[in-house]
Structure formats: C-alpha cells, structure tokens
Amino acid sequence: MATTFVPLSELSLFPATPDQVLESRRRHAPQWCRKLSIEEYLLRDQLMDGHEHASDNKFITWVLAPRANPTTLDFMCSCETFRRTAVVAHPSDPSGAKQVTAYAIASVFTPPEKRKKGYAQYMMRLLHWVVAPRSALPVFPDGWGSPTEVPEGLGLQSAQFSVLYSDVGKEFYQSCGPIAEPGGGWLASGAVETSWYADKAPSGTTTGPTSPHIWLSEDDAKHVWSLDVPFMRADISETAKSSGHTAFSFLPNKGVGAFVVQRTMSFTADDAPVLPLDTWGVLLLPSAVVGVDEVFADLDKQPTYATWTLDTSSESSRVLVTTRVRASRETLPGLLEVLVHFARKENIQKIEIWGLPETLQAAASESDWETSARTDHLSAFKWYGKEGENEVEWAFNEKYVLTFMASISQNLR
Template structure:
C-alpha cells in the first residue's frame, strides 16, 4: 500500500510549504501575529541536512512519492533536531559509551493536511523515520519488503541511540509507529509536573529567603550557563557508578537551551531575562552553583505561564530561587510557574511554598524510542 512512498529531507520550498500548512493549527495557537512570522521561525531556511558545524539545525522531513520526491503535494511532514547526549550504560554492557559521541533526535510538528488524513500517511512516515535515525544494525530484522526500498540515510543521520517526541494524541498512537508492523515505536514515560500560583508563592516565601545574591541572565548569557551545565552533566555521568539500567540525558548547550526564545520575540515588550544564576557561578565559574533557566508560555486565550526548563539548586536555596523568578514573572502578568520532574529532594520544599505535583498529561506526553541493546532505559534531566 505504501511501497510507492518514502521519506526525504525537505527542499527549501517543501519546508516553507510545511509551515504554511500548519499555520492555522499551530501558528495561531502559539500567538504568531501572521503566517510569515510563523514561517520565519528557526529552521525553515536551514531545513536541509545539517553539517557538523550546525549541530542542532532543524530538518523538515516529508513523506512523498518515490517518483516525485520534491513535489509540494507531499503527504505529510515532521521536524527533527539532532541533539547531543550523555549516555551511561548498565553494568556489564559490552558497548563502550566513550567510543563515539552519542547522538539523539527530537521529533516534532507531525502534521498531515486535512485532505490527506485518515489514510495512514503520518503513521507510515513515523515508521520510516526510525530507519534514518538509528543504525540499521540496531534492528533485528531487515527493512519490511512491503514498504519498498529503505529510505536513504543522509549525512549525520543513522547514528542515533534514542529519539524522543511529545505526544498530543495520547499514549498509543506513536507507540504503534514502530520500525516493523506490530513493533512498538515511542513509549510514553511518566513525568511529574510541579506548578505554583505566582501570588501564592510570593506570599508564602519567608522574608529571609527573599534576600540573595542573584544575577538575571539575558538571552545571550543562557548559552554560557548551558555550556557549564552540559560539561557537568557529562562529568557526572562519567564518574557515577554504572547504573542498573541505561540512562541518557540531552545536553542543553549549542542553542538547545535557547530554543524557546524565538516564540516571544514578536510580542510587544518581550521579556529580557531567560534565567537566573548565583553571583558565585557567574564570577567564580564554579560548576554546579545554583541557577535556573526558563521559557515563556504566552499563548492566546491561556493564562501566562513561565516554564522552568533547567534547575540546579539545593533544597535550602529553592525558596530564594523561586521567589526571584516569581517576582520577575509578575511584571509580565504571569500567573503560574511550572517545572517538570523536580528532583525528589526538592519536592517537599516546593510544596511549602505552594507547589502542587501532578502527572503531565494532554499534549505533554513525553515519549521515548531507545535504539540501544538495553531493554530498559531512563531519561534523566527531562525538565522540558
């Protein structure tokens, strides 16, 4: 049924067409003022396969006929980021994690236009995607004959040990998109969402916690903290005892920590700061000193929310960090602060200042496809 179709990195025109198609569905939802500003967001004009010097370039992939791969009448599209990883193998693994820098991929923006829905195109695209993200050697069986020839694997692809996505379609849809018929694809992993009401938090924080030596970080400074944090994540993985099962963590450097900044540039008076760090971490460059990075969820017809995307903080300093964030957030009409997968040692302190813990749901279903040999894997530092 699908043998006449395959997946291809989008041409320049196809990448623009994919954004035009999803403008009504996603562009307006994210508050872009017009279609062109949505088209111009990062990745559209650099949508071909990235080179080694542009590690995190976004690549638009399309499902198209084999006899006309550059057509603008393609069936569906998605977007893929290549991302740096830190991986720890379980004790006794015969794979050397230091032999090659591990690679992971983030998948998003899966979209089929209304006139092509109900035909299984998106599911087939996602099934084929495994065969360009992971080494063929990671699959126990050859490419299914009924799907035709395997897709061509371009430079910098076919090396992944994991791919992830966030499902807005429940836990089963992407799980059913495996590399073979009947084989699992992306599996939902549990995520705990901690949220605070800004006004409640400001009232509950003790007076002595409101005093601290903190520096707010402009957009350009975020990358410095992300680089420090990435080095620390890598060092922690290398020095920790071998885990009982494989673990992986995406590294926030090389622009990943700054991904969300584009989404508020189009608003009047966009926020200036995207993080906070102790003055010690800024002046002494001591790894591990407290900091927090965040993004802004300013979506039409929804309460303004601040998402904490990365947090390194002791239990004792958590109220001070959160007070500084909440006090700044209030200036922009932000009513809620959210954090994913807060470390266990911080949860009790978070509750004292109004934090509520729930399981992430809706469009927030983080899902993983592991291509390594291990049967079990844990996603560390998944903070959005």
C-alpha cells in the same frame, strides 16, 4: 476535499526540498501560529533556520511522498528532526558519560484531507530507519518496498535514541516502531510538572527575594548552560551508578536551550523580531563569590540556577516554564522564592518546572508548589541501544529539550 489512498509501498520518506519545507510550514501554520500571523510564523521559522540548533544540517524537514515523484508539493505528511549532542552513561562503565548523537522530532502534520489513511504512522515508522543505525534495527519490512535511501552528509543513521513530545496522547507514537506491526515506538516517560499558580498563592511581601542572585540575559543563560555541561555529565554518571540503569540526556548548550527562547519571538510592525522578556534565568550566588564562572568553578560545589522560557500562546495568561533547574534540597526554596518574585513582577500567572527530581518535588511541596502528571506535551523516547527500554533512564527531561512550542498547557486553572 477527499484524496485517494496511495499504497504505502509506493511512498517513502525524503528530506524536503526548499519548496516542500515552505509548503510544510504553510500547512501547519494555521494550526500552530497562534498569536503570529501566517507570514510571521513563516518568517520566524526562516530566521530560526539560521540559528545554531539548525547549523551543519542538524535540522531537517521530512516529507512522506510518492517514490515516483518525491519533490511534489502534494506530499502526504511531514515532520522535522533535530540532530543533537547527547550523553549516555552505563552503570558498569567507570570511564563516565560518553558523548553520542540523538534526535528530537517535531511538527508531525498531515493535512486534514489526507488524514486517517495511515500516512503519519508510516512516516513515523520510517523515521527510525533514517535516524537510527541500520545495526540497531530489525529486517526492513516486506510490503514497504525498498528501504528508504538515506542521503550522505546529513549525519543520519547515527542516533543512540530519539525523543518527541506528544500532543495526541501516549498510544499514537508508542504504536509506531520500525516494523509494520503496532508497538515498539516512542515510550511516554517522565511527563511531570511542578507548578505554582499566582491566583492560589499568598500575595507575598513587597521586599525582594532574600537569596543573593544575578539575573541572566539570553547570552548569560547560554554561558551558564555551557558551564553546566560538566556537572550534568557527572550527574548522569552518578545516576547510572546509583540506579543500575543506563542514563541518557540531551545537553542544553549548542543552541538547544536557546531554541525555546528564540521560539517566543514576535515581530514589530516593520518585521523586526522581538522577545517577550529581557531576562531568561537567575543564578543564586553563594556569598563571597562574585561572577558566574566562579560559581561553576568546582564540580564538588553545586551551583543553583534556573533558566526559562515563556509560553505566551494564551490571550489571557503568561506561563513561565523553566528550561533547566539545578538546585539541591537546601537551595531550592530560595530559588523558588526568586522565581515567584520574577513572576509577580512580570505579570506571569503560572510557573511550571518540568522533570524536577522526586527529592526536589518533595521540597517544592513544602513551599506549596504542586506536582502533577502533564496531560499534554508528553515526553516520549525510543532507545536504539541493546538495553531494553525499562533498563534506561532519561535524565534532565526538562523543557530545554523541547523542539516545539505551539500550544499552551491545558491545565492552567
């Protein structure tokens, strides 16, 4: 069905009404529901609206709609934003990492009959104007009509940076900056995975892993993420000092890491949500230490742990993707051994670790793990500070940051 082109100046970005939220989800459900029915897809999103990542208006669906009829269900396209706590450390600031606000963006969708009219690109350009402080942006472009009105009380225009994960290559989002001309948008960065494939690995021993460890439930994983925050803040300060670049990162607590776990939910026949695993992480135990809190008690003693989610969107394979990994060169082999043990036990065909630091990539390759550039879910960021994008560094660019999990990794062999 062809639709007529509406001039961009007659359109603006609006927070979706409840009916528009539902319409937006209905539109993208056939594309992204995979194993869920459309009804289950809608139910999952409705349930997750009540979770911590969305509380206090942190989650907003946006529509690009006519200024003359902002609540229409015939809007042009839509997307979602997640406001989150993040940290930034500057190399010249001895006071350490500072807490900031940042955004993650997801579910950019134009229905097929409205595509290729420039709507999605315009929506993404306007998005900078609602998430970033006015002071971080240039003059609002002539030809776009009056600037987008930003509703009060939603914590908007506060971002130090925003990120997204592109499944349409690097150029599309890179071209969507805050002005009408192409460029100045989200820069693809750090899309790297370190992987293990069951069919390529020796079948291993029947005995369990040698490193003492405790498995983590979802609640345990949430607790561990909170305990990891001071370590992450210290690491980010160190990264800024050693690299001479401003370092930034999201944090996995406050519902952020839990989002990618809950997103795996499916439903029983009577619509009760169920998760595909009971175990969502593992913590290695140095001997003589008994509990989780003791392992994180001393900032000078690095804990070793991994948390994960499961990508079940393929009929034929299950992929475990780590959400957070903390390990040293010395402890990584033991952690990988435990991960492989878990994968074999749970009939998982591939393990992906996103954003493993280079020194650890080398250690992983000694255990026959392969590091390669990701071809999908390309992480990309837009920085709203005074520094150039080459002067900043995204730390902990791992899967816990992800706002969206619909498609399975394409390079499962």
